[in-house]
Amino acid sequence: MNDFSVPTLQLDETICRTNIRRMAQKAQKLQLEFKPHMKTHQSAEIGKWFRDEGVQAITVSSVSMARYFAHNGWQDITIAFPCNLRESEAIDELAAQIRLTILVNSAETARQLDSALSNNVQAYIELDAGATRTGLSPTNVEEIERVIYFIQKRCSRIEWLGFYSHPGHSYSARSKDGIRQIHQSTLAQVKDLRQNLSIGDQSPDICIGDTPCCSVGTDFSGIDAISPGNFIFYDLMQQQIGSCNISNIAIAVQCPIIDLFPERNEIAIYGGAIHFSKEYINDSCFGYVAERSENHWTVPNRSTFLQRISQEHGIITCQPEDFERYSVGELITILPIHSCLTANLLKQYHLQSGNIISQWK
Amino acid sequence: MNDFSVPTLQLDETICRTNIRRMAQKAQKLQLEFKPHMKTHQSAEIGKWFRDEGVQAITVSSVSMARYFAHNGWQDITIAFPCNLRESEAIDELAAQIRLTILVNSAETARQLDSALSNNVQAYIELDAGATRTGLSPTNVEEIERVIYFIQKRCSRIEWLGFYSHPGHSYSARSKDGIRQIHQSTLAQVKDLRQNLSIGDQSPDICIGDTPCCSVGTDFSGIDAISPGNFIFYDLMQQQIGSCNISNIAIAVQCPIIDLFPERNEIAIYGGAIHFSKEYINDSCFGYVAERSENHWTVPNRSTFLQRISQEHGIITCQPEDFERYSVGELITILPIHSCLTANLLKQYHLQSGNIISQWK
Numbered sequence: 204m205n206d207f208s209v210p211t212l213q214l215d216e217t218i219c220r221t222n223i224r225r226m227a228q229k230a231q232k233l234q235l236e237f238k239p240h241m242k243t244h245q246s247a248e249i250g251k252w253f254r255d256e257g258v259q260a261i262t263v264s265s266v267s268m269a270r271y272f273a274h275n276g277w278q279d280i281t282i283a284f285p286c287n288l289r290e291s292e293a294i295d296e297l298a299a300q301i302r303l304t305i306l307v308n309s310a311e312t313a314r315q316l317d318s319a320l321s322n323n324v325q326a327y328i329e330l331d332a333g334a335t336r337t338g339l340s341p342t343n344v345e346e347i348e349r350v351i352y353f354i355q356k357r358c359s360r361i362e363w364l365g366f367y368s369h370p371g372h373s374y375s376a377r378s379k380d381g382i383r384q385i386h387q388s389t390l391a392q393v394k395d396l397r398q399n400l401s402i403g404d405q406s407p408d409i410c411i412g413d414t415p416c417c418s419v420g421t422d423f424s425g426i427d428a429i430s431p432g433n434f435i436f437y438d439l440m441q442q443q444i445g446s447c448n449i450s451n452i453a454i455a456v457q458c459p460i461i462d463l464f465p466e467r468n469e470i471a472i473y474g475g476a477i478h479f480s481k482e483y484i485n486d487s488c489f490g491y492v493a494e495r496s497e498n499h500w501t502v503p504n505r506s507t508f509l510q511r512i513s514q515e516h517g518i519i520t521c522q523p524e525d526f527e528r529y530s531v532g533e534l535i536t537i538l539p540i541h542s543c544l545t546a547n548l549l550k551q552y553h554l555q556s557g558n559i560i561s562q563w564k
Numbered sequence: 565m566n567d568f569s570v571p572t573l574q575l576d577e578t579i580c581r582t583n584i585r586r587m588a589q590k591a592q593k594l595q596l597e598f599k600p601h602m603k604t605h606q607s608a609e610i611g612k613w614f615r616d617e618g619v620q621a622i623t624v625s626s627v628s629m630a631r632y633f634a635h636n637g638w639q640d641i642t643i644a645f646p647c648n649l650r651e652s653e654a655i656d657e658l659a660a661q662i663r664l665t666i667l668v669n670s671a672e673t674a675r676q677l678d679s680a681l682s683n684n685v686q687a688y689i690e691l692d693a694g695a696t697r698t699g700l701s702p703t704n705v706e707e708i709e710r711v712i713y714f715i716q717k718r719c720s721r722i723e724w725l726g727f728y729s730h731p732g733h734s735y736s737a738r739s740k741d742g743i744r745q746i747h748q749s750t751l752a753q754v755k756d757l758r759q760n761l762s763i764g765d766q767s768p769d770i771c772i773g774d775t776p777c778c779s780v781g782t783d784f785s786g787i788d789a790i791s792p793g794n795f796i797f798y799d800l801m802q803q804q805i806g807s808c809n810i811s812n813i814a815i816a817v818q819c820p821i822i823d824l825f826p827e828r829n830e831i832a833i834y835g836g837a838i839h840f841s842k843e844y845i846n847d848s849c850f851g852y853v854a855e856r857s858e859n860h861w862t863v864p865n866r867s868t869f870l871q872r873i874s875q876e877h878g879i880i881t882c883q884p885e886d887f888e889r890y891s892v893g894e895l896i897t898i899l900p901i902h903s904c905l906t907a908n909l910l911k912q913y914h915l916q917s918g919n920i921i922s923q924w925k
Binding site (some may be wrong): 207208209242264265266267284285286287288289290293308309311312315335336337371459461462467469471473476477480481482511513514515516518531532534543544547548 | 568603625627628645646647648654669670673676698820822823832834837874875876879893895904905909
């Protein structure tokens, strides 16, 4: 495990599989379809760990990522990103091979996409649960009905499936109670929308997708499917939000120590923005220094953290009493702030077994 | 040029070659060795554009990047990153092939590295000009002499070459005058150090490396070499610092527009943290919307900028009067905040000619 010479992403397979199993069992117990998001790990090999828990359908964030997972045997894929009309041809090709679901958020997009398709796709309309990113406001019933009507009456290749909601404002929560409040407001939005829609006896499928709500929520009434992604690894941001404990974090980055500065209580490491990304919490924390204990990582001292990063350099602020633990030429373990971005940069997972798992690109 | 379907990095070869030529000519005029940093572009093909300007020696930020450029014919390479002892073997292999220069900042690192080498390397001692990142304080004459003495008397494979200084605190400047002040303080540090060092009639080689000072400085007395990197593309951060004008920026990202929200003055694009990184300026600007005019990009309205990003989503805030310019399914051009990180994420450069240039990994 400890012969890495450059910043290296470690993956604890046991913690990761436990995270997958916990969410799969929760979905099963609540009779929710589990369509996990693959954007966090981006690996067909890790995708198999979901198959081991009975997962049949997955979610991705781009057409090219859908193509990769389709090529690796997945037959039911949702692209949880608003339809990019410039990829209509690629969407059509994919729709010929698998059961493909996309997000269509306007009649105009539906019109242009439909005219480009020769194969059938399913479409969710995305609801903006409050993150003000993409999707239609769930209170904008008139516009939602207009899109549904357009898809159902005017499109020949698009089948309206229901609603997709990613309440990304759950990332602003700082406790389980805070997450639950946002989750309950999403459930209420969906309930109200169902009541207000004039769609006869149609029963739209509802999928929600954020890791905080899927991790902490217990009431999923009115919801049919969940598609969280980050929960597979979790990270310090999720821990801060209230989605997980430190012991649930499945990845860490091993970095060589390149210099010690006891006179200013700092440690220089090989590990910077091209390894961690520039995501931070608490104003200037780009990661906590961690240790291994009882089969998971722990953070012995939250005052010892990655405080500044440039392209390859990282500077850790370290308490004086901790200094003697570290030596130039040794490795130091950093838990990442945002595992999706860190994994996207480092591309390869090193398991305890010595095996290496690669991402798709 | 306009058939991109996903976020795509465009490179203007003319602007880029002009940036290279300007810096090469400045170095020549000032009798400075020009050892450009390759970490910004990371491409052997673009490296050839430096050869076209007579460049013989280059700078890189990692051992593996040095290996790549050595494999592509570069025979004189400086790794401007503190020696990572865990890569001693790789350093030794490289030293057998090329003239290799590294940074050695302590006697202990020199001792361990020397014992691992069977080939000769040159070493700079890094000076911390004020960025408080890595290197020795130029006023810590005693420690600097100790490292020089150790390398010269106790190491058989390391030859002490001189000093390397990256005054990265120039990034906090906000005007050409601010940059010049930092530059002059670096020159003064080096001058004082030379006077205070007891090294007989040895004449250490001095290399400085940041884009702001190399772009704006006019006095380089006492300096032997420069190794800037970012200037090849520049970016909005460099423009804000005062290193360049918008018209010097050589890269831009073309992003598909996926939705328009005139009611909240926002545009949703396909383009997020895995394309731009999470570097920002002015609290929440992840890039300006640009247009093409007179063979370079311009920023028509600084109130139209990329304000929020998540993994693949970007949200642009747009002035009401600009809205009619944009349509779903069209492309929008974004100038990046930090070209090094954006290029590192996007990996490929699309030229106006239609040619595509790839990075090394």
